[in-house]
Amino acid sequence: MLFRVIISPQNIKKVRLDPVPDSVDGLKFELKSRLQLKDPFDLQYEDEDFHDFCNLTCLADLPKDKVTLKVLSTPCPDTSSDSSLDTAILSESSSPLTSSASIHSESYAARSQPWPTAFPIPLFVYDAELRLRQGNEAFRKYGTLLSIPRDMKIEILEKLAETIYSYKAYPGNEEIESVASALIEKHPCLKEPSSTSGWYGWKISIKFKMGNYRQKLRDAGCQELKVNSEKRGLGETRGKRNKVKKPRRCETNFLPDLPQGKDREGLDKERDQIAVEMTKRTPDITFVDAAMSSTYSLRRQEVIEEEPPVSQMKVRWPTLFTERQISKEFTRLVSKDLSKSFFEGLDGHISKLIQLFRSKRYEDIPEITSILESLHKDPSDREEDVIKGVVIGILVVVENVIEPLPSFYNDVVVMRHLRDIPNAFLNLMGLVYALNLDYPKELKFTCEVIQHLFIGLGSDSCTARVHSLKSKLLQ
Incomplete structure (x- = not known):
């Protein structure tokens, strides 16, 4: 059987399977091997009756000869390595600090996964979704395009910008294109008749909306974005022209704000508690993990803003230089094991x-x-x-x-x-x-x-x- 597999709008592969696996899980395993897919995913198939994609739950639903499949990435749970620290043999035994672990385990950042293979277009407000539903139906029947009012377009762009930011603060050109393409694929009534791709104008609008959205967050005090105002000599750092401090290697939580209700002084005390705990013969690994997660934003601000030498970081954060915490820090930073x-x-x-x-x-x-x-x-x-x-x-x-x-x-x-x-x-x-x-x-x-x-x-x-x-x- 011949499969057309849509991994992303820019990545579409042709795969021939003979024989075809006898289950959905078997098909997913075969595609994962053939296409070298790393992250967990679900499959949708193009239904012949509705001419739209439906979730694949049974292979009997597939057409007989040629099938179009869409790969939808799913969130990957935290599977960080549990190998022991190279500085001590650690146990899971309780200690007086264990009871406070839940206090320190609050989320250190909003992003929990990297940029998706297929960008998920969010749901918009009810009236916008209603108009889009009717517009898509008219497009399928008569090929007519939807003329959307200004307020509806603003709503769509703002919701897209919010969703994009949940994955990446500074998306690249290809990523913006993938969003625009996914929008038109889900809502074909929004195609642009004067555009070859059908989404070029949307790409430009999304790009500008992201700039406006970042400016709003920067004005609200978002540290991840505020730090980049220094390159233009703005604000408190007027006249200081530092290099641009943006994610360069797919970091999802490059420079998060401090946890709600915490300040640098309080987090620095937690850092001291980690150092004290690690001097024990059997440190409480649960507390250490939670405290390292809680102080992640403080650590990143030191690394990004102060750019200390490695020797200084080793003195202040010795636990970071262990196999266990390197693995966990990497997961915090890029949302990947x-x-x-x-x-x-x-x-x-x-x-x-x-x-x-x-x-x-x-x-x-x-x-x-x-x-x-x-x-x-x-x-x-x-x-x-x-x-x-x-x-x-x-x-x-x-x-x-x-x-x-x-x-x-x-x-x-x-x-x-x-x-x-x-x-x-x-x-x-x-x-x-x-x-x-x-x-x-x-x-x-x-x-x-x-x-x-x-x-x-x-x-x-x-x-x-x-x-x-x-x-x-x-x-």
Whole structure:
């Protein structure tokens, strides 16, 4: 059977399945494998009777030969790793602080999932929905378009802006297009007769409405948006021209406001409580997790606004430099499980990567040749010379381990005793996100491959070089 699968308005694939799975779950599993879909999803099919999409609950409802399916992403629960901290053996035993955990577990940010594969058009006010319903019916019967009054268009744009902001404060051009396209797909009566795509004018209107919506929130004191007024020298920071502080790597909770009813002084006291708790032989992990979640906004404001050195962050937030909290911080920041995403992406591409590296076309590429040679090179250089000029990296000690490490490592080693190289890369990327570090120039494309192809963040907006590798891996 031939399937036309709509993953997003800009991503439509053709898949042939023979034989067809005997259940909806089996079909979802097959599509997930074939199309490398990472997030949970539901399926809708185009019904022949109604000429519209319906939820797929039984394969018997599908047409016989050719089927159009739509992939709808569903919220992914928090599955952060529960691996133990590398500084102590932790137990779930209760302590005097456990009773206050519920107080600290309030939401640290409004966003709980990344930008969806298919943007969900929200419901509008009742009278607008009624007009749209009638307009869509007239469009299907007679092909007539709906002429909407100004107040109704304003309502639609404001609701769309609010929904967009729930995913991203600064959507890109492709994301704005996906919203406009999804709007027309759900409400075809809103198509523009003078536009080839049918939604170009809506795209422009949504883009301007997002700017107005951000300005309203900025005037209301939203820290995530207010911080960017500094680039124009506005407000209290007049004359100060900092670099633009926006999400650059698909962060969903880049700079959240402080929790309601909390101030910096109170959150700083919680930070001290975390440090005290971690000095115990068996810290209360429930309290530590809740307090780290509660103080997330304080931590992000320090990282984004003050840009402290890593050594200072390690002194103030030592718990952040543990495998458990790196994983949880990453989930708070991008609404995605770090370990699960990384290893699933790695497993999905590793066999093809090995084939590419072994192919003759890559034998003369200097970068790959250098990597292969380094695997067999005798590391006879002095240790001080090896780490000189290194911005970030992984230190591998294979024999003759001396504890403690030489003094010149004291200021550069932030984590120790990681299990293996893949796990080290995993935690390195987690720290880069948690500390808002730039990708080092020498490792820029390596980090982008890990971000876009392995972790699956922003895979539709990668650089040309990474996109080229992605195409080869999917061949």
